Amino acid sequence: MLRPKLYSGRLQAGEPALSNAYDAARIEQRWQRHWDEHHTFAALNPGEPGFDPAQPKYYVLDMFPYPSGSGLHVGHAVGYVGTDIVARRKRMEGCNVLHPMGWDAFGLPAEQYAIQTGAQPSEATRVNTDNFRRQLKKIGLSYDWARELNTSDPRYYKWTQWIFKRLFEKGLAYQAEVPVWWCEELKTVLANEEVINGRSERGNHPCVRRPLKQWMLKITAYAERLLEDLEHIDWPESIKIQQREWIGRSEGAEIAFEVEGTNERLVVFTTRPDTLWGATFMVLAPEHKLLARVPSAQRAAVESYVAQAASKSELERTELSKEKSGVFTGLFAHNPAFEPGDARGRIPIWVADYVLISYGTGAIMSVPGHDQRDFEFARKFGLEVREVVKPPSNEKGLADGVCFTGEGTALNSGPIDGLATAQAKRRAIELLESRGVGQARVTYKLRDWLFSRQRYWGEPFPLLHLDDGSIVAVDDSALPVELPPMEDFKPSADGSAPLARAQGWVRTTHQGRSARRDTDTMPGWAGSCWYWLRFMDPSNAQAPWSRAAEHYWGPVDLYVGGAAHAVMHLLYARFWHKVLFDLGLVHTNEPFQRLFNQGLITAFAYQDATGRLVASDEVESRGNNFVRRATGEPLEQIVTKMAKSLKNVVNPDDVIAEYGADTLRLYESFMGPLADSKPWNPRDITGCARFLERSWRLIVDPESGDAVRPQLRVDQGARALEGDTLELEKQLQRAIARIDESFKQFNFNTAIAALMSFLNEASKRHAALSRSQAERYVLVLSPFAPHMCEELWSRLGYTRSLARERWPAVEPEFLVDDTLEIVVQVAGKLRGKVAVPKDADQAAVEAAAKPAVASWLEGKSVVKVVLVPGRLINFIVK
RNA sequence: GGGGAAGUGGCGGAAUCGGCAGACGCAGCGGACUUAAAAUCCGCAGACCCAACAGGUCGUGAGGGUUCGAGUCCCUCCUUCCCCA
16 A cells, blocks of 8 residues: 555646535546546456456446437436446455446437438437447546447447358358338338337338348247256346246147148147147138138138238237137148048138237147137137036136136047146147157247348448359458448338448459348347457457457456346347357356346426426425426326436436536435336435535535644544544444445445444544544445545545555454343333343343333233344233 | 336335334424524424323234234235336
């Protein structure tokens, strides 16, 4: 440790000295500049000068933001403040901390923003990232800014393309005709999130799903591993459940039905092969290709039904409560449970939109006796219902007019009659396998990932189409395939990609042959599928990252972001990481060891009697009620998420301008546990501002010109631990213990409450505070309010940043008291309190407690005594 | 529709293992300082009964249960928020 010097009030020669009042703006500006100039938060990579391989690493990562045009609000910041507190403390625990930040800059919103403002997406992105960076820096976040990255930078997406090539080479990328949303009015392909209830989000025009050739990534090939490996990572159980649910593994059988009058076999998947004997009809999805074989008599009816279904979303189609619709196709199938020629096996084939082409095989065998939707469908269209599972005696079945979907005993099912459902399934599969008409199969709800967009602002595919129809990847040496500048980058009227119009860019050659570039671009998720790896080695021009850097930094130790990304981003990221693991490019098979979800910051919004929203600055509080300032009209206060449309967005810039960044950070942490959703209440911020002021005054006397209060000066000798100083020592140790505890679940509100309690005590016994205590107070407060603490640290005489000072250790002997206060209960009710020595035995506690509750014991006999050591004694009386 | 999270004073929230409910902060009230106000400092503060003290009763979304003892565990129900389709 450097020897403390007397504080001059200046950090650098020529800088004006600060006054003794707490001036957040000046202090914050000074220290942010200091951190920048001294690269205080730079993380060293293996091989760099000064790198110490013995130092433990800690990689703490935020979900990087999408730099929108509206800037950062305090809800984004809460997670960043949380990880920053962790990063700062880890540094003080001696870790080499990787804490980077970057921009997820490709994607639809940036493109739409650019279209609206008439700017180029690249330019809009530059402006927005500049604004985000400025905002983040003002909060005093300890990022290693030298590692900043931007997914729309060719130096970054070169490697996104490079990784895509590896997927392509492994056969994990393929093209397929899949239904995508098409809006006739807007003449464009829309993404799922742009379509609400079958209408375009903008303009509210009707949309239909129509098949288009798209790039797909075979994430289903990793379904089993994505499921299994959830066991080995430290993630919230709720997120794991959501991922498991999304992957949706189900065991069952695939069964082939002969289609009458054709050579076709209709293959279906079922989780209940034991109910095959109850299959009385079949249903095809409206997109099923067997519909081409519909006999002419039914063709018109089927085609009109299919057209109708195309305009519905999957939600509308599959909703259980909804009235079932469907049309008979005129085709019949043979149920393989029955001998050929057995009339019971001849079953009609229908088409209905509650069956989805994208799930299973796009066709089902319908067992109306034991499936709710099939049951409703059969009732509506008068189809046969056959009971093949006998419910357990306490459950209702078909005899009671109820469709029984649970497990029971097989009946009316020939060879499997009398078997319990589990065995019946197994036996049914054996029978099907032996006859070559079916087999056991596992399916997943997870579908392959639609990976292309007919949009401009994304990574171009590094692929070439040759004249013979074959597709080849461009050479690694030709990467990146840069996005060509385009004046007009709007989607084309025929649904083709905008890049198709960049003729000079599309036409190229491959080994002397003419070739066309692929004109689709990757979806918004692509760049975020590997960015944590690039942060490890962000300026490597030879490779996406070096082996040494990945070996040292991987995996991410703590990943923090909103639960909104529970499924999509986290599943895609895990998928890519596993592919990279299989290629030997990373050494762990999971990217994020610990995941933590921050809660949503909500805000108050105000509604008048008609439900109309009133901007917060037009609202006045009267006691516990709220009124419109201009009219006095009563308003209702509601809590919702922050949104422009609700007129309740809070910008951190404004909070910093009024109170300073340290107060913002403190309030964000003090509001409640990081995981909880909680409302922003501007009224509460003052408590945090006051706390900082009082902390400052604990150490600095604003009335004097001294750097610190005289008793805290360097030249003061150590103070004996006795009297009030000893009492403060216990309080401080206790506070530090509570702070340490708060880092387990990130409930920093309790850490700050502990600091406040200590401050209250220390203010009362001001003269007893020792220099050592003041130093430790500054150190443990510093992750929360780093600027002020740096300033105090330098006033205490240190010339170097406190960023890597040692975190104070808790000495357990200060945490225990010699006497304990014991609660005395009679019959479970609190009746008194008594102080006993900490090592008192039961008899001693009883003896001490009885007089305290004598009036409650009078005339009663004690039948039992319950003693909780150190806490409570309970007399049970009769 | 499916999935997830959560219900504690006027508000945000606290409370290892089941053991003093309401720490800490905001707002509120009272006092000190001040010509006055702001700021600051000190104090009070869940609801109810009681003139008041003393004292008591109720109280963690609702109802039941387990237990000497339940905010915490179990069952049933209600409400809110978030996500996906």
